[in-house]
Amino acid sequence: MRKLYEKKEILFAVLWIVAYCVILGTIRGNLGDESLAMLAALLIFSAGIIAFVKANHLEKKYGLAAWPKDTKKYLFFLPMWILATGNLWGGIAPSYEGTGLIFALLSMILVGFVEEMIFRGFLFRAMLSKDQTIVAITVSALTFGIGHIINLFTGQASFETVIQIIFAISWGFIFTMVCYKSGSIIPCIIAHSLIDALSVFGADNELTDWIYIGATIAVGIVYCLYLSRVKGVNTEGGEK
Numbered sequence: 001m002r003k004l005y006e007k008k009e010i011l012f013a014v015l016w017i018v019a020y021c022v023i024l025g026t027i028r029g030n031l032g033d034e035s036l037a038m039l040a041a042l043l044i045f046s047a048g049i050i051a052f053v054k055a056n057h058l059e060k061k062y063g064l065a066a067w068p069k070d071t072k073k074y075l076f077f078l079p080m081w082i083l084a085t086g087n088l089w090g091g092i093a094p095s096y097e098g099t100g101l102i103f104a105l106l107s108m109i110l111v112g113f114v115e116e117m118i119f120r121g122f123l124f125r126a127m128l129s130k131d132q133t134i135v136a137i138t139v140s141a142l143t144f145g146i147g148h149i150i151n152l153f154t155g156q157a158s159f160e161t162v163i164q165i166i167f168a169i170s171w172g173f174i175f176t177m178v179c180y181k182s183g184s185i186i187p188c189i190i191a192h193s194l195i196d197a198l199s200v201f202g203a204d205n206e207l208t209d210w211i212y213i214g215a216t217i218a219v220g221i222v223y224c225l226y227l228s229r230v231k232g233v234n235t236e237g238g239e240k
Contacts, residue, residue: 013122034100042110062121068182079223086212087198090205112193119144145169170220181232
């Protein structure tokens with residue numbers, strides 16, 4: 001894995017993404033988020049990512065070394081934190097019961113970590129090293145959104161999947177800009193895990209769902225434009 005990373009870093013990232021989408025998409029479609037198999041698969045992915053990063057001392061490169069300094073200039077990430085609660089705007093109605101609820105909750109927390117590491121960590125940083133900042137940000141966001149097309153294979157309606165892709169792309173830009181400008185992936189992992197974890201408890205409400213989607217797109221555009229004007233830091237801690 002180290003040799004592939006050194007020679008073809010982008011391919012390394014893409015293979016992680018493909019493996020994640022295929023394996024987790026298959027498990028989700030056949031067994032569901034509440035299954036022990038889903039949790040086990042995510043634990044394996046998480047352990048593999050952590051082991052690779054630590055073995056190769058890549059904590060700084062992937063923004064895992066520390067919380068961002070001077071968070072005030074990022075508006076304390078308030079837009080991201082507020083939007084992260086959106087799954088509860090329509091009320092609370094747990095999707096599962098008993099151990100199924102526990103397994104689903106833990107799985108969704110791990111999904112936030114794994115997806116941030118493979119999209120904002122592996123893929124984004126691999127492309128950013130080629131000095132193509134705009135391309136790297138765009139590809140990371142779009143790939144993250146399009147990755148949700150696997151929901152078509154889990155029985156979800158095509159229209160719902162298209163809307164979810166647009167919604168995920170909006171989040172993709174928010175996460176990528178926050179990660180790029182702050183030099184840390186930690187806030188993105190926390191927010192992403194929070195979004196997915198709260199989805200387990202959120203009630204189905206078509207009106208608030210549409211409000212949430214619209215708010216995410218609108219706020220995402222404004223927030224990303226704001227972040228684009230903020231002086232950020234690189235992975236070594238200097239300004240950029």
